[in-house]
Amino acid sequence: MKLNHAHPSRRARALRITGIAAVAAIALAGCSASGDAGGTGDGGDAGGELTFSNWQFLEDGKGPIIWDAVKGYTGPNDNIELTKVEIPFANYADKLSTELGAGGGPDVMVLQDSQFASLVDAGVLEPLDDIADELGDSLNNTNEAGFFQDGQYGFNWERPTYNTVIYNKDIFAELDLEVPTTFEEFLTTAETIKSELGIAGFAGRHQTAEIDGWTLEMANWIYGFGGELSDGKKLTIDKAENVEAVEAFLETFESGVAPIGDDASTFRAKFGQGQVGMLFENSGVATTITSNPDNVVNGENMGAAPLPLANAGSNSQLIIAVNANSDNVEAAKDFVRWVLGEEGQTAIRAGLGASAMATDVEPDAEFLAANPWATQFLEAAKTSKSTLVEGFETESKPIWREVLTAVEDLRVNGGDVKSTLAEVQKSLEAELG
Amino acid sequence: MATSTLEAPRSTPRAAPPKRPRGSGAVGRFIERNGAYLFLFPAIVYLAIFTVFPLIRGLMLSFTATKLVNPAGGKPVGVENYEYLLSSDKFWTSVVTTLLYTLFTVVFSVGIGTAGALLLNTAFKGRGIIRAIATIPWAVPTVAAALIFVWIYNNEQGILNRTTSALGMGQHGWLVDPQYGLFAVTLATVWKLTPLVMLVMLSALQSVPQELREATWVDGATRFQSFLAVTLPHLMPTLRVITLLMTIWSIRRFEIIFLITGGGPLDVTNTLVVNVYRTAFQDQNLGRAAAIGALGLVLSLLVTVVYFIVEQIQERQESQR
Numbered sequence: 001m002k003l004n005h006a007h008p009s010r011r012a013r014a015l016r017i018t019g020i021a022a023v024a025a026i027a028l029a030g031c032s033a034s035g036d037a038g039g040t041g042d043g044g045d046a047g048g049e050l051t052f053s054n055w056q057f058l059e060d061g062k063g064p065i066i067w068d069a070v071k072g073y074t075g076p077n078d079n080i081e082l083t084k085v086e087i088p089f090a091n092y093a094d095k096l097s098t099e100l101g102a103g104g105g106p107d108v109m110v111l112q113d114s115q116f117a118s119l120v121d122a123g124v125l126e127p128l129d130d131i132a133d134e135l136g137d138s139l140n141n142t143n144e145a146g147f148f149q150d151g152q153y154g155f156n157w158e159r160p161t162y163n164t165v166i167y168n169k170d171i172f173a174e175l176d177l178e179v180p181t182t183f184e185e186f187l188t189t190a191e192t193i194k195s196e197l198g199i200a201g202f203a204g205r206h207q208t209a210e211i212d213g214w215t216l217e218m219a220n221w222i223y224g225f226g227g228e229l230s231d232g233k234k235l236t237i238d239k240a241e242n243v244e245a246v247e248a249f250l251e252t253f254e255s256g257v258a259p260i261g262d263d264a265s266t267f268r269a270k271f272g273q274g275q276v277g278m279l280f281e282n283s284g285v286a287t288t289i290t291s292n293p294d295n296v297v298n299g300e301n302m303g304a305a306p307l308p309l310a311n312a313g314s315n316s317q318l319i320i321a322v323n324a325n326s327d328n329v330e331a332a333k334d335f336v337r338w339v340l341g342e343e344g345q346t347a348i349r350a351g352l353g354a355s356a357m358a359t360d361v362e363p364d365a366e367f368l369a370a371n372p373w374a375t376q377f378l379e380a381a382k383t384s385k386s387t388l389v390e391g392f393e394t395e396s397k398p399i400w401r402e403v404l405t406a407v408e409d410l411r412v413n414g415g416d417v418k419s420t421l422a423e424v425q426k427s428l429e430a431e432l433g
Numbered sequence: 434m435a436t437s438t439l440e441a442p443r444s445t446p447r448a449a450p451p452k453r454p455r456g457s458g459a460v461g462r463f464i465e466r467n468g469a470y471l472f473l474f475p476a477i478v479y480l481a482i483f484t485v486f487p488l489i490r491g492l493m494l495s496f497t498a499t500k501l502v503n504p505a506g507g508k509p510v511g512v513e514n515y516e517y518l519l520s521s522d523k524f525w526t527s528v529v530t531t532l533l534y535t536l537f538t539v540v541f542s543v544g545i546g547t548a549g550a551l552l553l554n555t556a557f558k559g560r561g562i563i564r565a566i567a568t569i570p571w572a573v574p575t576v577a578a579a580l581i582f583v584w585i586y587n588n589e590q591g592i593l594n595r596t597t598s599a600l601g602m603g604q605h606g607w608l609v610d611p612q613y614g615l616f617a618v619t620l621a622t623v624w625k626l627t628p629l630v631m632l633v634m635l636s637a638l639q640s641v642p643q644e645l646r647e648a649t650w651v652d653g654a655t656r657f658q659s660f661l662a663v664t665l666p667h668l669m670p671t672l673r674v675i676t677l678l679m680t681i682w683s684i685r686r687f688e689i690i691f692l693i694t695g696g697g698p699l700d701v702t703n704t705l706v707v708n709v710y711r712t713a714f715q716d717q718n719l720g721r722a723a724a725i726g727a728l729g730l731v732l733s734l735l736v737t738v739v740y741f742i743v744e745q746i747q748e749r750q751e752s753q754r
Binding site for chain 2: 211261401
């Protein structure tokens with residue numbers, strides 16, 4: 001006690017000095033830490049950490065293969081450390097849009113096309129025209145999906161197309177069925193499977209509770225019947241082909257061939273277990289189903305054929321893009337170059353199975369031999385179309401939601417398809433101006 | 434013993450206040466004078482950062498046309514968002530859905546929870562185990578609870594439809610048919626929340642003085658009369674608080690509804706909070722979502738005001754007895 005009171009000013013001075021030293025130490029540590037993190041330069045030369053965000057990292061089977069394919073990337077000067085950012089698919093668009101809107105987010109990211117259009121519109125993605133010019137002819141036409149508002153802002157990471165019907169070959173052989181090529185044949189085939197075996201002839205999404213996935217599937221029907229939601233300038237919700245598509249969709253579910261209430265994970269699992277005859281499905285899911293050793297359906301007995309509709313269907317388009325606010329834009333662009341190059345494409349191919357990629361890199365011969373169905377998806381990807389509503393790209397989600405809510409209403413309560421779609425058209429015109 | 438204060442020798446000099454330790458000086462005096470405020474400071478800062486600022490920011494956003502991906506670039510649009518919402522059938526349907534969901538959830542979880550607490554407060558063999566089992570739904574994470582109910586409600590494999598089929602009552606589209614949508618999410622919520630009400634009411638019941646109840650029995654009151662005269666008045670403050678909390682929580686509840694139905698089928702479970710999510714993250718319209726949030730806040734405030742009015746009336750009635 002005596003000591004303390006005897007030299008108060010000396011003690012205070014000592015405390016002050018200690019405090020200043022502590023603050024200085026923390027500040028230095030902070031500087032040092034940020035220096036270690038690197039990535040502050042505007043070129044790949046600066047080195048450091050590059051963050052790459054993709055929900056696929058969390059997918060069973062596929063995720064580790066994709067990460068293994070890219071994790072070896074170290075940049076042109078061997079001084080880049082790639083770090084994966086794992087966000088579950090359910091929160092991916094929300095989280096990334098919020099982060100990017102706030103000026104943060106990963107350096108490189110894989111995006112869905114609907115999200116991509118909004119982000120380009122908001123000016124948060126880096127223009128990549130120089131990469132497009134450099135790589136030129138090596139890129140295939142799927143990269144047009146990354147061209148928006150007069151600029152190349154991204155490239156095709158993966159195009160899992162829905163433009164295909166997959167079927168259980170064993171069931172078709174047992175019932176001596178032909179693969180359907182028209183809607184009428186498709187419905188008859190599905191009804192035969194249902195009546196003969198008591199299992200679902202077909203399954204698909206049909207609820208607004210799964211609105212994102214259902215958008216892709218409903219687009220398949222609408223495009224398959226030659227419809228579209230706009231002509232590029234104005235909405236065409238109630239055009240005759242759309243009406244025909246919705247009527248066919250409703251007829252399929254009314255016929256009882258498809259289970260009502262099953263979500264996608266349920267009916268996909270059922271297909272894998274031989275409890276569903278046909279699905280309109282994407283290449284990513286087909287790969288997952290056939291690679292599950294517990295499934296009855298495998299690479300050998302799963303068949304794939306063109307959509308039994310007159311026109312090509314839809315695709316889910318995943319795009320790789322660079323954050324314009326990244327501290328390491330040049331390094332990020334270099335990573336995109338590497339992904340699009342032969343080394344990157346070959347490495348990633350193993351994880352993307354039968355999906356179309358930015359270049360025409362062939363799947364592994366062993367994979368194709370074990371999964372003969374895969375070539376159909378690669379072919380179908382060339383003609384399938386995005387779910388973005390042309391001319392209304394950034395409003396695609398609300399437009400599809402209105403359409404799908406109307407389709408759900410028709411499925412539950414019935415009604416005239418043409419007049420219902422006409423009401424949706426009117427309502428959306430009023431809303432969007 | 435009497436009047437010790439008056440008889441205390443007034444002339445006795447007061448003990449000198451203890452000397453402040455040297456060295457505390459101006460800082461010590463400052464702390465002494467403003468100690469209460471200093472203790473409150475962290476709480477005030479916390480509230481300012483995490484409650485007041487977001488509230489003000491949200492209100493400001495609601496008067497702009499702001500996109501999710503460009504939160505700083507929203508142009509002022511005055512009361513346009515509010516005009517749009519107040520003239521929109523969808524918004525009012527959303528308000529009605531929220532009120533119905535809240536009413537059913539609160540009535541059933543508070544009712545069943547209180548009844549369960551009364552039952553578990555009586556002495557019977559295995560009471561401890563039953564009490565432990567009864568709390569399980571509260572311990573289950575909401576995501577897991579939602580998935581459990583999605584399976585229960587499955588059209589073909591779900592246990593609910595298998596049971597109704599076995600009983601000759603047919604199958605129902607619990608998550609597909611709009612007439613069952615609200616019922617489906619309400620049942621899941623009640624299952625999840627009832628144990629909490631039960632636990633709270635059980636602890637309130639255990640604080641009811643046993644001797645008071647016994648006194649009413651000695652006076653010839655029946656068990657029910659004893660409950661009305663002694664137990665219920667003791668439970669009322671807890672019941673009021675838990676009802677208010679459940680009401681506000683139900684107005685704000687999101688996860689279980691979104692995970693089970695996503696606001697469907699046909700928007701019958703599109704409560705205000707689900708509507709905010711869809712508008713902000715699916716339509717990317719932050720301005721309009723903020724306006725829905727502000728109107729939802731008004732609804733919560735109205736409920737709170739009603740609660741306080743009811744509480745005042747009841748307290749007045751109780752004090753007049």
